[in-house]
Structure formats: structure tokens, C-alpha cells
Amino acid sequence: MLAVRPELDRFVREVMRAQVAAALFGTKVAPVCVGRYELRRELGTGGGGSVFEAWDPELTREVAIKLVSAPDPRLRARALAEGQALAKLSHPNVVPVFDVGALEDRVYLVMELIRGQSLRAFAATQPPRQILAAYRQCCEGLTAAHEARLVHRDFKPDNAVMGADGRVRIIDFGLAVGHLDEHGAPGGARGGTPRYMAPEQQRGESLTAATDQYAFAVSLREALPEVPVWLSRVLARAEAPRPQERYASMRELGAALALDPRARWRRRALVAVPAALAAAGFWVGQARQDGPAPCQGGAAALASAWAAPQEQAVRAHLTALGSSYAQLVAPQVARDLDAYAARWIGSHREGCLAHRRGDLSETLYDRRQGCLSGARTQLATWVALAERTDAARLPELVRALPELADPAQCADAAALVGVDPPAQAQVAQVAQLTERLERARVLVASRAPEVVAELAALAGEARTLGYSPLLAQALLLRGTWFVMNGPFAEALPPLTEASELALRHRDYVVAVEAFARRAWILGKGATSQDSYAGMPQMLALAAGLPPRGRFAEALLRNNLGSLHITYDRPAEARAELARAVDVAAQVDGPGTLELANALANLALVTEEEARRSWLFGQWRQLLLGSLGPSHPSVIKAQIMTAIESGSAEEARLQLRESCGRMVALHPGQRDEICDCMFELGWLELMHGEADAASAAFTQAAAARADTTNGKLARAYQALEAGDREQAQQLLGPLRELRVQPQARWHQLLVSSHVDLLEAHFALRAGQRALVAAALTRADAVLARAAQIHPSRSVLRRLAWARAARAALATATE
Incomplete structure (x- = not known):
């Protein structure tokens, strides 16, 4: 055995030595450990490694550990990723994986030890x-x-x-x-x-x-x-x-x-x-019919939400939309809905079997069925929206699909009993309002504007009913809508009340999420003192949440990291965002896409290039796996990755492709098209590609002429076209956006855009003194911006400004 698997000699040999010492001499030797787990004996080999019986001293339970040699770093990284994906898989017919890790050049999986x-x-x-x-x-x-x-x-x-x-x-x-x-x-x-x-x-x-x-x-x-x-x-x-x-x-x-x-x-x-x-004799006959496979009614229970007729209707409608994106995404949507239905049916069967075995009390079983009913309502709502969506709203609807309630979470007994139930007289009305709330969740996730009135009505009826846990959830959902869509000021009252209500009734998961969203809104306009108020106490509360609260904790830490970025605290931002990424890795299902932003935020404040590229890659892959390659969020991630990693030449070539895909597949994404084309235009200009720059600026201005980047693009476009008079008219109002180096990072970036535009304008006019002055201002604000947050776009502009100043000085001499 040892000769066949020399890479595992040490572990096999040490486990055997401990067994021999104990058997022959009664000697107790130090346990052979993989991480915190103590290996007891080798159970067998397979799948490229050995499996050991082991003991987890921290949780005092027996486990099985699979130890696999992975000497190649690339394969080790892939194996770790696969192991982590396996750990997230929750299904009654797949052995649960509790932990995944690397030890030297090995990867290990910690699993349930099955006796059978x-x-x-x-x-x-x-x-x-x-x-x-x-x-x-x-x-x-x-x-x-x-x-x-x-x-x-x-x-x-x-x-x-x-x-x-x-x-x-x-x-x-x-x-x-x-x-x-x-x-x-x-x-x-x-x-x-x-x-x-x-x-x-x-x-x-x-x-x-x-x-x-x-x-x-x-x-x-x-x-x-x-x-x-x-x-x-x-x-x-x-x-x-x-x-x-x-x-x-x-x-x-x-x-x-x-x-x-x-x-x-x-x-x-x-x-x-x-x-x-x-x-x-119905139940006797049913039992005999089902034989060894009871509890098979899940598909029938779900048929009103998703079955062959709905699948045909959704496919037909998406195909009829005629857009390129709809044609690409229709098969993916059908596959994802089928997968969701399979998970729902599996959870339904698992709950039924647990109830038959006596593992679930009547109360827990009823609550689990109620949870599954809510998931079915969400699925039916999504399908109904898909059957009537238009091409412009389709991307948001597709993004809402991974946000549907995870049926597997209905097995979380702690979550099912975590909130006090309503009084008997309230039960029927609470059930009705809860079903409406589940529908509203899907409408909010898909940004359907018709939900605004429903959210107000739900909060009002829940308040009249007097069942505070339901009111807190309705207020949280209403606040979330305004966080996503604005106006931001409308989000503060419901989020503040939701957090206070949930704290009062010990629904700490809702309390932390509402507080996290409120903090993000405060960071948009309040003072730092207001934004950070109560944060230490809420962080302590979040750290003690049960597993179902990991989303709320990760959201709080991500939003705190965003506050640190806003208030120019890069070191604190890096530390908090790293914690957010770690917690977010434990979240699966709803919320995963929102938490993916933590990876992008951490990448933006990471100075080490390899680490930054890896974080952007992880962010992009997470979105890609959930949404598919043609979704605008995925293309946007590719755009940001191109801008913030690699050389200027690499960024220019990648932006040509990504900006073009956004225009071709999602012409309605005007903000993203404008920003992408503006950055591409500037890179083309920096590389001396005047015609390509003019074309990119033209597309940016056509997408959004009213935004800052759109106005800058219009001015560059006029300048490249030789219309200095129009360029001067457009430049005038933009000068008001200039700031001093003491301003915030995003203000510094906008100010540098204006200064660099003015330098180009003065250069075309042959006004060298004005060129020098504009470049000096740009150098100062960009140097300060680079100290706060050394993004690639800032560093490229700073390098160009300094090179231009040096060239100007040489020409003057």
C-alpha cells in the first residue's frame, strides 16, 4: 500500500504507528492531525486519495476525512474550489462536507462519517x-x-x-x-x-x-x-x-x-x-403503491408554479421578444428553473420523510411546509413575470432568479422557530400577508416598479394587524427597494424602524440587515459620525448570529468597508472587506450576487497586483456562474476588470470587446455604455488613436449626454472634431467640478478628468502655459487620489499627466 501511494506515506505510516503502539503496548501517542482533526484509522482509498476515520475535538464528533495529493498549485486551487462547491451542496443523497482545506501539497475534505x-x-x-x-x-x-x-x-x-x-x-x-x-x-x-x-x-x-x-x-x-x-x-x-x-x-x-x-x-x-x-383505504393503497419510495408528491405540489406548460410559455415568450440577449438566455432560464424545481421537490420529499420517521414534530413540519409554500409562491411569481416581461426588463428578471428563496433553508429548524409566532386570531391574516410579502420579494429583486404601492400597503396592513415581526420584514423590504432604486432619503425611515422593531422582538437577522442597508445610505450624504453611529454594537451582534445570519453579517461588513472607502480610510476598508469576503464565502443561494460586490470592493482597495487580479477574477466568475456570459452584470464586471487590472494596452483591447458586447446585447444599459465608452475613448486618445477615440466619445455621449462622463465625452468629441468653440462652451460648466486635493476620492477623480480635458483643449489651442497649469492641477489631485486608493485608472492618468509635463518641459527648453 505504501509503495503504491508514496505521497501519503507520512500520514498512513503515522496512523499505523499510533494504532500499533496502542494495540501492543497500551501506549498513547500524540494524535496524527490534519488541521484540528485527529486521524484514527484508514478506511480505504478512492477518488485519487485516502479516506480516514477521524475525530473533531472542537465539535466532539466523528468525521471522515479524504486526503488527496495535489502537488501542482493550479490543480490544488481547482481542487479547493471544487471541494468548496461540494461543501455548499446540500442534498439528502449526497454526503455532507463540513470543511475543506489545504495542508502542504494536499487537499482535504471533512465529511459526515456514514455508518452503513x-x-x-x-x-x-x-x-x-x-x-x-x-x-x-x-x-x-x-x-x-x-x-x-x-x-x-x-x-x-x-x-x-x-x-x-x-x-x-x-x-x-x-x-x-x-x-x-x-x-x-x-x-x-x-x-x-x-x-x-x-x-x-x-x-x-x-x-x-x-x-x-x-x-x-x-x-x-x-x-x-x-x-x-x-x-x-x-x-x-x-x-x-x-x-x-x-x-x-x-x-x-x-x-x-x-x-x-x-x-x-x-x-x-x-x-x-x-x-x-x-x-x-386510500392511505393504505398509497403506501403500497409508493413501496420503498414514499413522499413522492413534490412534483404535483409544485405543478401550479413550474411544470411543462409554464416552461413552454416562458420559452415561447422569451423567444418572441426578438432581442439577441433573450435568444441566448432562454435555454439557461429553463435549465435554472428546472434545477430550482428539483431542489424544491427534494426538500419537500426530505421533510415528508423526516416527518414520517418522527424526526419532525407536527409544529416543525407545518412550519417547514409553510416555508416551502413561500418558496413556491416566489417561483410562481417569477414565472408569471417571465411570461410577460419585455426585453428591457429581462436582465433584471434574470438577476432575480438566483435570489429566489432556497428550499434547502426550509430544513433549518432554528430559523423555523426563531421568531415568536402570531396569536391564534392573527394566524390567517398573517398567512395571507406573508404570501403577498413573498411575491413582493421577487418584484423587488426584479426591480418591478409596480411593487412600490404594494410595499406601502403591506407595511400599513401589517402595522394595523399588530404583528411586529411581519411589519419589520415589510419595512426592510420597502427600504431595500429605495436603496436599489432611490430616492435614497425614502429608504431611511423604513430601515430605521425595521431595525428597531426587529431588535425589540429578537429577530436579530432582520435587525442587522436593516442596519447594514441604513449605514450604506447614510454614507451617501451624512457625516462620518452619523454613518458609524451604533456600528460597534451591531458588529458584535452580527458576529453572534446563527448560520442563516451570515448574509446579514457579510452585508454589514461590506457596507462598513464601503464607508471606510467613502471617508478615505483605505487600511480599515481592506481589513473590513477581507472579513466580509470570508463571511460571504459561507453564504449560498439568495444574497450571493449582492455579496459578490465585496470581492470587487476589496479588489479596488488592494494594492498588490496579483491579489487584485485574483479578486476581480473571483468576482467575475461568481457572477458568470449565476447569470451566464451574456448578462449585463457579467459584462460590467469584465469592463471593470479590464479598467482596473493589467496594462493600458490590455485594458484598451478588452474594453473594445466588452463595450461592444454591451452595446450589441444591452442597448438599454445607457449608463454602463457611457462610462465604458468614455474610458475606452480616453485610452484610445492616450495611445494616439484619434479616430477610435472620437468614435468612442461619440457613443458615450449618445448613450448619456446628461451625466458627467457624457458631458466630458461631448467636449472631447467636439475637440477631436476641431470644433473648439463648442468644446469651450462645454468645458465651462465642467470647471465647476474642480476640487482641491483635500476632497474625497471620487471628487478628485472627476476633477482630474476636467483638468486633463482642459490640458488637451489648451494643447490644441497652442496655449502652453495653460497646458502646464492644467497638468499641474491634474498631477496634484491624482497624486492625492493615488494615496487614498491607487486604482489603475488613477495611476494611468497620473503617469500620463507626468509624462506630458515632462515632455512639455523638454519642448520649452
């Missing part, structure tokens, strides 16, 4: 129906993994465990740690057991979800003593030699496995039972 038997051992003693039911659970687990963009790489009967509770967990996911191909991508042939490997895996090609599908089908066929004709046809397609000939997804394969003809005949027999017998 492998699916291979289980199948050896069970009838075919039980085996098929167990594999259908595996199918659900693999479906969840694939929808989280994870591939198992080594599915086989030994990598699924049947627990004592009758639940199957898939274990031993393989990580991409083997080798890199010539393009720097993980090689496809790593991992896998030859007996179950798909042809493309044996050839070393890229691995996809279809690879797992092949291994699953081989495993199921092998497990059954006899394969019925109908099932053989299903498995034959899943085992097709070419991936494109298999089922489109594991979910589609799961649906085919559910079409057991015997089950259909049993259902017909139930319908034929006389009415009296059916009424008397």
Missing part, C-alpha cells in the same frame, strides 16, 4: 424493487451534484452507502487533482474504476455529467439479477458510447426510471377500486 453498508453489499441481499429504489436515490444525488456543476468522476456501487435510516448517500467525490493537459486543464482520464468508466473517460477526454450517467447505468445493470425489458432500454441509452446519445441530464434519466410499467398498472388498479373502498 455499500450499495454493492446492500444489493446482494435485496429484491429488485428495493435495489431500483436505492439507485433512484443515487440518481437524485447525482442530479443535485450536476446542477451544482460537480462531476463525481468515480461513481460505482462502493461509493454509495445505504444508511441505517434507509437513505442512500453518495460518497467519495473525486477532485480534479491528477494532471494538467497541454492547455492547463485537468486531464480527463484521472480517477475512475475501469469497470465503470465511460469510453470518453478511458480515452482521457474531458469529463462531464454524462460520464457519471454511464457509470450509474453500468452499476445499476450489474446490481440487478434480471433486468426488465423496459429498464434495459433505459439503461442502454444511458450506456450509449457517445455522450451526446445519452440522456440530456441525470434528471431526465431519473424521470425515465420512474416510468415503471408495473407502477402504472398499480395506479390504474387503484383508480378502478369502488369509491367506498377507495375512500376507506
Whole structure:
């Protein structure tokens, strides 16, 4: 064993030494540790590493640790990312991952230690129906993994465990740690057991979800003593030699496995039972029909929100919109909605099974069902909006899709009982208002203006009802709308009241979120003293929130970091934003996109170039994974990354592509087009590309002639066209934006734009003294801006101003 895996010699050898010492001599030696976890014994190998039984002394529980060698830093980073994604995956048929980390040149996963038997051992003693039911659970687990963009790489009967509770967990996911191909991508042939490997895996090609599908089908066929004709046809397609000939997804394969003809005949027999017998024996018949797979009513319960008719209607409407973006995003929307529906159905089934086992009390089960009902309302609301949206509002609607309530969070018992319930006389009205509140959440996330009146009505009715927790949520949502859309002054009263109400009734998650949003608004116009008031106390409260409060804590820390940026405190901003990023990494589902801004904010105040580029890359990838490559938020992230990282030449070339994509796909994003084209125009001008600069300035001014960048673009455009009189007229009002070096960072940046424009104007007029004066002013404000926040755009302009001053001085001599 040691000779085969020399990279693990130290851990295997030390664990064996401890076992031998204890067995032979009763000697207790220092535990062999991976992080805080104490290794006890090696359980086996697989997926490119060894699995150990271990002990977590901090949480006093047994765990399993998979330790994988990853000597290549690039593969180690990828493996860590995959491990973190696996840790975020929550599904009853996938073993939970508690922790992920790196130790030297290894990656480790800390997982639940499952006591049970492998699916291979289980199948050896069970009838075919039980085996098929167990594999259908595996199918659900693999479906969840694939929808989280994870591939198992080594599915086989030994990598699924049947627990004592009758639940199957898939274990031993393989990580991409083997080798890199010539393009720097993980090689496809790593991992896998030859007996179950798909042809493309044996050839070393890229691995996809279809690879797992092949291994699953081989495993199921092998497990059954006899394969019925109908099932053989299903498995034959899943085992097709070419991936494109298999089922489109594991979910589609799961649906085919559910079409057991015997089950259909049993259902017909139930319908034929006389009415009296059916009424008397319905639950017995249902139990017999379901057999080993009870609680299958989730799909029917969700059908009013999302099923085939709604999918066809949404696809048809988006296609009919005619915009390029709508055509690109329609398939993605359908896939994301299908994935959401699958998660909802899985959570519905899990709750039902827990209730049947007696793990959930009636009260908890009712509250869990109420939580799922709220998620279904949100889904139905989103679908209804999608069936009537126009092309201009589609991007906001797509951005709202990842913000739908996560069905998995309905399993959080602490959240379900965290707020005092209403009085019995209030229950019915609270339920009605809660359903309206769930609809309003989707309308706010998609920026639907019709929600403003509804938010006012909800707050008013909740106030009249007198149930404070509901009123606090309604006020928070109303304040959030004004934070997102303005006017900002309208956000302060509801957010202030929401925070105070929630504190009074111990709903600390709502209290912290409302306070965080209020602090951000105060930073837009108040003094620093007002903005920071109460912050230490609220930070202490946020740090003690349960896991469901991680979003609120991360939002508070991000907004505090933004305040530090506003008040020119870069060191404090870096420290707080780093904490925000760490907390945000623990958030999955709703809020992830908003918290992604913490990565961008931290990148903006990070001086070390490699770290800055990495942060921008993480931000861009997070948005890309949630929204797809064509969404304006993703293109905007590409634009900011181009501006704030790399050389001026790289930025110029990247902006040409990204600005063009924004114009082509999202002509309604006028602010983003104006800002992008203005920056591109300035870079073109700096590189002596006068025609390209003029074209970019023209597009910037056409997008938004009324903004500061639009006005600057108009002046540059006139100057490049040789119309100095118009340029002078446009320059006049802009001079009022000049500030002294003591001003705030964003004011300094605008002031430098004006000074550099004036330098260009004076240069064209041959007024060298005015050129020198404008460049001197620009140098002073840009040098101060660089001290506060050395962004790439500031440093480029500072370098250009100084080079121009030096050239001017040389020419004068």
C-alpha cells in the first residue's frame, strides 16, 4: 500500500504507528492531525486519495476525512474550489462536507462519517424493487451534484452507502487533482474504476455529467439479477458510447426510471377500486403503491408554479421578444428553473420523510411546509413575470432568479422557530400577508416598479394587524427597494424602524440587515459620525448570529468597508472587506450576487497586483456562474476588470470587446455604455488613436449626454472634431467640478478628468502655459487620489499627466 501511494506515506505510516503502539503496548501517542482533526484509522482509498476515520475535538464528533495529493498549485486551487462547491451542496443523497482545506501539497475534505453498508453489499441481499429504489436515490444525488456543476468522476456501487435510516448517500467525490493537459486543464482520464468508466473517460477526454450517467447505468445493470425489458432500454441509452446519445441530464434519466410499467398498472388498479373502498383505504393503497419510495408528491405540489406548460410559455415568450440577449438566455432560464424545481421537490420529499420517521414534530413540519409554500409562491411569481416581461426588463428578471428563496433553508429548524409566532386570531391574516410579502420579494429583486404601492400597503396592513415581526420584514423590504432604486432619503425611515422593531422582538437577522442597508445610505450624504453611529454594537451582534445570519453579517461588513472607502480610510476598508469576503464565502443561494460586490470592493482597495487580479477574477466568475456570459452584470464586471487590472494596452483591447458586447446585447444599459465608452475613448486618445477615440466619445455621449462622463465625452468629441468653440462652451460648466486635493476620492477623480480635458483643449489651442497649469492641477489631485486608493485608472492618468509635463518641459527648453 505504501509503495503504491508514496505521497501519503507520512500520514498512513503515522496512523499505523499510533494504532500499533496502542494495540501492543497500551501506549498513547500524540494524535496524527490534519488541521484540528485527529486521524484514527484508514478506511480505504478512492477518488485519487485516502479516506480516514477521524475525530473533531472542537465539535466532539466523528468525521471522515479524504486526503488527496495535489502537488501542482493550479490543480490544488481547482481542487479547493471544487471541494468548496461540494461543501455548499446540500442534498439528502449526497454526503455532507463540513470543511475543506489545504495542508502542504494536499487537499482535504471533512465529511459526515456514514455508518452503513455499500450499495454493492446492500444489493446482494435485496429484491429488485428495493435495489431500483436505492439507485433512484443515487440518481437524485447525482442530479443535485450536476446542477451544482460537480462531476463525481468515480461513481460505482462502493461509493454509495445505504444508511441505517434507509437513505442512500453518495460518497467519495473525486477532485480534479491528477494532471494538467497541454492547455492547463485537468486531464480527463484521472480517477475512475475501469469497470465503470465511460469510453470518453478511458480515452482521457474531458469529463462531464454524462460520464457519471454511464457509470450509474453500468452499476445499476450489474446490481440487478434480471433486468426488465423496459429498464434495459433505459439503461442502454444511458450506456450509449457517445455522450451526446445519452440522456440530456441525470434528471431526465431519473424521470425515465420512474416510468415503471408495473407502477402504472398499480395506479390504474387503484383508480378502478369502488369509491367506498377507495375512500376507506386510500392511505393504505398509497403506501403500497409508493413501496420503498414514499413522499413522492413534490412534483404535483409544485405543478401550479413550474411544470411543462409554464416552461413552454416562458420559452415561447422569451423567444418572441426578438432581442439577441433573450435568444441566448432562454435555454439557461429553463435549465435554472428546472434545477430550482428539483431542489424544491427534494426538500419537500426530505421533510415528508423526516416527518414520517418522527424526526419532525407536527409544529416543525407545518412550519417547514409553510416555508416551502413561500418558496413556491416566489417561483410562481417569477414565472408569471417571465411570461410577460419585455426585453428591457429581462436582465433584471434574470438577476432575480438566483435570489429566489432556497428550499434547502426550509430544513433549518432554528430559523423555523426563531421568531415568536402570531396569536391564534392573527394566524390567517398573517398567512395571507406573508404570501403577498413573498411575491413582493421577487418584484423587488426584479426591480418591478409596480411593487412600490404594494410595499406601502403591506407595511400599513401589517402595522394595523399588530404583528411586529411581519411589519419589520415589510419595512426592510420597502427600504431595500429605495436603496436599489432611490430616492435614497425614502429608504431611511423604513430601515430605521425595521431595525428597531426587529431588535425589540429578537429577530436579530432582520435587525442587522436593516442596519447594514441604513449605514450604506447614510454614507451617501451624512457625516462620518452619523454613518458609524451604533456600528460597534451591531458588529458584535452580527458576529453572534446563527448560520442563516451570515448574509446579514457579510452585508454589514461590506457596507462598513464601503464607508471606510467613502471617508478615505483605505487600511480599515481592506481589513473590513477581507472579513466580509470570508463571511460571504459561507453564504449560498439568495444574497450571493449582492455579496459578490465585496470581492470587487476589496479588489479596488488592494494594492498588490496579483491579489487584485485574483479578486476581480473571483468576482467575475461568481457572477458568470449565476447569470451566464451574456448578462449585463457579467459584462460590467469584465469592463471593470479590464479598467482596473493589467496594462493600458490590455485594458484598451478588452474594453473594445466588452463595450461592444454591451452595446450589441444591452442597448438599454445607457449608463454602463457611457462610462465604458468614455474610458475606452480616453485610452484610445492616450495611445494616439484619434479616430477610435472620437468614435468612442461619440457613443458615450449618445448613450448619456446628461451625466458627467457624457458631458466630458461631448467636449472631447467636439475637440477631436476641431470644433473648439463648442468644446469651450462645454468645458465651462465642467470647471465647476474642480476640487482641491483635500476632497474625497471620487471628487478628485472627476476633477482630474476636467483638468486633463482642459490640458488637451489648451494643447490644441497652442496655449502652453495653460497646458502646464492644467497638468499641474491634474498631477496634484491624482497624486492625492493615488494615496487614498491607487486604482489603475488613477495611476494611468497620473503617469500620463507626468509624462506630458515632462515632455512639455523638454519642448520649452
